[in-house]
Amino acid sequence: MKNLKVNIAGVELNNPVIAASGTFGFGREYGEFYNLDELGAISVKGLTLNPREGNPPPRIAETYGGILNSVGLQNPGVKAFITYELPELKKHSCKVIANMAGSTFEDYYEMAEILSDSDVDMLEVNISCPNVRSGGVAFGTNASTIYEITKGIKKYAKKPVIIKLSPNVTDIGEMAVAAEQGGADAISLINTLLGMAIDINSRKPILANVKGGFSGPAVKPVAVRMVYEAKNKVKVPIIGMGGITTGDDAVEFMIAGASAVMVGTANFMNPYACPDVKKGILAYMDKYNIEDVNSIVNTVQL
Amino acid sequence: MSLDTYICKILSHKEIAPNVFDVTVKAPEIAAAAQPGQFLHVKCGDEIAMPLRRPISICSAGSGCVRFIYQVKGKGTEGLTKENDSLDILGPLGHGFVIDNETYKKPAVIGGGIGAYPLLYLTQKLKNAKVFMGFRTKELVTLETDFNMCAKEVKIATDDGSYGYHGFSIELLEETLKAGEADIIYCCGPKPMLKAVKDMAEKYNVKCQVSLEERMGCGIGACLTCSCETKTEGTWKYKRVCKNGPVFWSDEVVL
Ligand SMILES: Cc1cc2nc3c(=O)[nH]c(=O)nc-3n(C[C@H](O)[C@H](O)[C@H](O)COP(=O)(O)OP(=O)(O)OC[C@H]3O[C@@H](n4cnc5c(N)ncnc54)[C@H](O)[C@@H]3O)c2cc1C
Numbered sequence: 107m108k109n110l111k112v113n114i115a116g117v118e119l120n121n122p123v124i125a126a127s128g129t130f131g132f133g134r135e136y137g138e139f140y141n142l143d144e145l146g147a148i149s150v151k152g153l154t155l156n157p158r159e160g161n162p163p164p165r166i167a168e169t170y171g172g173i174l175n176s177v178g179l180q181n182p183g184v185k186a187f188i189t190y191e192l193p194e195l196k197k198h199s200c201k202v203i204a205n206m207a208g209s210t211f212e213d214y215y216e217m218a219e220i221l222s223d224s225d226v227d228m229l230e231v232n233i234s235c236p237n238v239r240s241g242g243v244a245f246g247t248n249a250s251t252i253y254e255i256t257k258g259i260k261k262y263a264k265k266p267v268i269i270k271l272s273p274n275v276t277d278i279g280e281m282a283v284a285a286e287q288g289g290a291d292a293i294s295l296i297n298t299l300l301g302m303a304i305d306i307n308s309r310k311p312i313l314a315n316v317k318g319g320f321s322g323p324a325v326k327p328v329a330v331r332m333v334y335e336a337k338n339k340v341k342v343p344i345i346g347m348g349g350i351t352t353g354d355d356a357v358e359f360m361i362a363g364a365s366a367v368m369v370g371t372a373n374f375m376n377p378y379a380c381p382d383v384k385k386g387i388l389a390y391m392d393k394y395n396i397e398d399v400n401s402i403v404n405t406v407q408l
Numbered sequence: 409m410s411l412d413t414y415i416c417k418i419l420s421h422k423e424i425a426p427n428v429f430d431v432t433v434k435a436p437e438i439a440a441a442a443q444p445g446q447f448l449h450v451k452c453g454d455e456i457a458m459p460l461r462r463p464i465s466i467c468s469a470g471s472g473c474v475r476f477i478y479q480v481k482g483k484g485t486e487g488l489t490k491e492n493d494s495l496d497i498l499g500p501l502g503h504g505f506v507i508d509n510e511t512y513k514k515p516a517v518i519g520g521g522i523g524a525y526p527l528l529y530l531t532q533k534l535k536n537a538k539v540f541m542g543f544r545t546k547e548l549v550t551l552e553t554d555f556n557m558c559a560k561e562v563k564i565a566t567d568d569g570s571y572g573y574h575g576f577s578i579e580l581l582e583e584t585l586k587a588g589e590a591d592i593i594y595c596c597g598p599k600p601m602l603k604a605v606k607d608m609a610e611k612y613n614v615k616c617q618v619s620l621e622e623r624m625g626c627g628i629g630a631c632l633t634c635s636c637e638t639k640t641e642g643t644w645k646y647k648r649v650c651k652n653g654p655v656f657w658s659d660e661v662v663l
């Protein structure tokens with residue numbers, strides 16, 4: 107039997123494939139296509155302390171090989187999540203990662219406290235959402251802020267903390283180090299790249315919010331490079347994402363240094379993207395006679 | 409309800425007006441589940457270059473087949489015009505029209521342009537529907553015979569007067585409302601038309617359902633990119649066009 111199990115900061119996942127935050131809701135919809143037990147984990151839609159309605163539509167635009175989104179963290183709030191969504195998710199063997207975002211340090215601390223008393227398995231701290239005016243990117247693009255906020259959250263969190271990094275920075279390694287020094291148990295990257303698309307006929311931006319987060323196949327090389335650079339700087343496990351659509355893509359991230367991967371935009375192209383990525387990883391392991399998926403991690407041959 | 413993607417064989421594909429294509433695919437599972445007003449999420453070409461599927465309404469369904477009609481707009485619908493043997497379709501999706509032939513005896517169906525297409529399947533399921541269709545010009549008039557086969561009455565309007573009534577189809581609808589000849593309105597079309605029909609329904613105090621369009625990602629309710637503004641009992645919130653809609657009661661949506 108081939109081993110697909112991976113261990114991220116003490117939490118054992120059935121396999122390294124995780125549904126990326128914001129693309130998978132709270133799992134209900136994709137649960138109509140396949141059994142969510144197929145997944146290693148689900149990172150839920152970004153939660154905020156209070157419910158949020160998000161940005162005005164249009165919130166999505168397609169560009170070559172990718173998409174821009176400006177959802178702006180529409181969510182029912184952390185308490186409604188715990189009451190109405192978490193019990194459903196916990197019926198499955200996949201782990202539940204609570205993705206959270208705030209506009210002040212205190213927001214993050216309070217959410218870390220509330221979520222630590224729930225059944226979620228891990229916390230993923232989004233300090234890098236490009237779609238929220240206050241905070242968001244501002245937190246995620248400054249190393250000393252990343253250090254401070256991570257250290258603060260760690261005081262309140264009783265679950266492993268994953269810090270999700272923004273790619274909209276000059277030196278991703280520096281940000282990864284700041285998170286590690288602040289006490290992060292793991293790092294995930296990349297969040298979306300800040301982008302924009304304009305309708306040349308009307309000369310108006312396609313997104314009502316003007317700018318949005320760029321994701322999908324087109325961002326993959328940037329994401330692989332960032333995982334590689336971060337892995338060279340930190341010891342904590344890295345969860346890689348950005349444009350993964352196949353098992354081969356996932357393997358590429360793992361070779362670059364990711365211990366697990368997240369699949370986002372690909373779910374829109376193919377509702378079975380996550381299980382298909384898992385099958386693809388197994389096919390690669392078959393091809394090269396690999397028994398343990400962990401042996402792929404961080405094996406770039408320079 | 410079955411929710412899945414299917415590789416559907418194309419049985420026929422023809423241009424019925426300039427840049428408007430009428431497609432029938434073999435899709436037994438979709439046909440069996442399809443409700444009027446629901447839509448399909450169609451892969452239109454290389455998914456790496458073009459990651460998003462395109463939402464297209466079901467025009468009619470039955471005998472294991474599904475029919476839809478699309479107008480070429482950009483690279484996705486352009487991709488559909490290529491010689492394909494089959495299409496990758498996710499569906500049927502969303503909530504369609506509320507059909508209640510007991511409560512509503514005098515339905516009025518009004519559509520404009522590409523908004524006419526989903527109304528055919530609806531009209532087939534209604535009894536005694538009066539249909540009002542608006543098109544820009546004569547050569548874009550489509551589905552008239554199809555509607556004639558299932559409606560009580562069909563009136564066509566063209567903006568330029570080149571066919572049927574010269575003017576907008578809502579002017580025809582208003583005559584019917586004035587005469588008290590409609591107890592529910594079903595509408596699909598461009599936003600200004602939806603808004604005008606919503607206002608008219610309020611003015612004549614007649615129930616009204618509208619089918620909305622918004623740019624979509626997943627199409628199944630997970631990504632929250634397809635929001636529309638709604639208002640119930642004074643509180644407004646965003647709902648998902650793909651899952652809560654695309655059909656809404658007109659007094660619920662803010663247009
Ligand atoms: C529920 C629903 C039902 C529809 N039914 C039909 C139908 O039966 N026949 C028909 O011809 N058209 C229909 N449309 C509109 C159709 O989806 C768009 O014309 C099509 O997506 C355009 O894609 P494109 O790549 O050719 O154009 P582009 O402008 O290149 O598209 C770029 C992106 O914007 C999106 N987009 C552009 N226009 C629209 C629009 N009006 N609505 C939603 N997304 C849009 C595309 O899906 C794509 O992601 C429907 C839309 C919705 C939401």
Ligand SMILES: Cc1cc2nc3c(=O)[nH]c(=O)nc-3n(C[C@H](O)[C@H](O)[C@H](O)COP(=O)(O)O)c2cc1C
Nearest residue numbers: 126127128152175232296297321322348349370371
């Ligand atoms: C529609 C949409 C919504 C997203 N919402 C969130 C979110 O709420 N929180 C978050 O941390 N990341 C969010 N993301 C970012 C993804 O989790 C992921 O980091 C990014 O899309 C890159 O991966 P991909 O190319 O596989 O999509 C969102 C992405 C998309 C496309």
Ligand code: FES
Nearest residue numbers: 625627629632650
């Ligand atoms: S398109 Fe994803 S929620 Fe509607």
